[in-house]
Amino acid sequence: MTIEILTVLPELLTSPFEHSIMKRAQEKGLLTIKLHTLRKWAINKHGQVDDYQYGGGAGMVMMCEPLANAIDELQATEKFDEIIFLTPDGKTFDQKQANTLSLKNRILLICGHYKGIDQRIRDLYVTREISIGDYVLSGGELAAAVLVDAIGRIIPGVLNDETSALTDSFQDNLLAPPVYSRPASFRDLEVPPILLTGDPKKVEEWRQEQALARTQKRRPDLLAGE
Numbered sequence: 001m002t003i004e005i006l007t008v009l010p011e012l013l014t015s016p017f018e019h020s021i022m023k024r025a026q027e028k029g030l031l032t033i034k035l036h037t038l039r040k041w042a043i044n045k046h047g048q049v050d051d052y053q054y055g056g057g058a059g060m061v062m063m064c065e066p067l068a069n070a071i072d073e074l075q076a077t078e079k080f081d082e083i084i085f086l087t088p089d090g091k092t093f094d095q096k097q098a099n100t101l102s103l104k105n106r107i108l109l110i111c112g113h114y115k116g117i118d119q120r121i122r123d124l125y126v127t128r129e130i131s132i133g134d135y136v137l138s139g140g141e142l143a144a145a146v147l148v149d150a151i152g153r154i155i156p157g158v159l160n161d162e163t164s165a166l167t168d169s170f171q172d173n174l175l176a177p178p179v180y181s182r183p184a185s186f187r188d189l190e191v192p193p194i195l196l197t198g199d200p201k202k203v204e205e206w207r208q209e210q211a212l213a214r215t216q217k218r219r220p221d222l223l224a225g226e
């Protein structure tokens with residue numbers, strides 16, 4: 001799978017994918033990340049990609065031409081399966097969308113800045129609009145990093161048994177149960193004895209119970225199927 005990112009700040013997006021599972025996914029050839037600087041398609045030699053908004057009001061808007069020319073050039077020989085605009089007014093990102101997107105072949109993420117992008121780019125090109133939560137970020141780059149990580153790690157073949165996604169929070173609409181490692185006793189707090197029995201069936205039952213209890217207490221909305 002290839003994920004391409006169109007941004008005015010490519011520098012923000014180098015380190016997030018150079019470590020751990022994202023690094024391994026790329027080394028295995030399962031994930032390719034391509035950063036594209038929107039300035040390459042600027043309308044003049046000053047690197048301009050934004051302008052004042054019609055109707056007045058504070059804040060600049062990312063212009064049509066740089067974005068349209070960039071997208072046209074990037075998909076001249078092969079179309080994107082999805083063109084996603086990262087924006088706080090998009091649909092809130094969740095595991096279900098991550099699962100769907102992880103099965104695509106080629107995706108473009110557009111990072112907004114300032115007051116956003118000209119509506120006509122959204123009308124003409126964008127196939128999905130995604131937010132990562134109800135708060136405002138300075139730009140779409142950190143949200144793009146979140147999507148790449150969430151999507152990249154579940155591409156078939158990226159995770160091994162050790163890092164399996166099957167027991168992640170949300171994969172079955174349940175939060176993950178508590179986990180413990182050595183020592184068995186720490187500052188008078190004991191590891192739940194059932195985990196020391198070596199009985200895999202009992203351990204699995206306990207984990208299910210704990211996952212359910214935690215979800216009921218913290219995120220009842222997940223159980224109600226909201």
Ligand code: 6GU
Binds near residue numbers: 134137
């Ligand atoms: Cl995708 N972009 C920005 N700028 N802010 C956000 C966001 C995206 N998601 C939540 N806040």
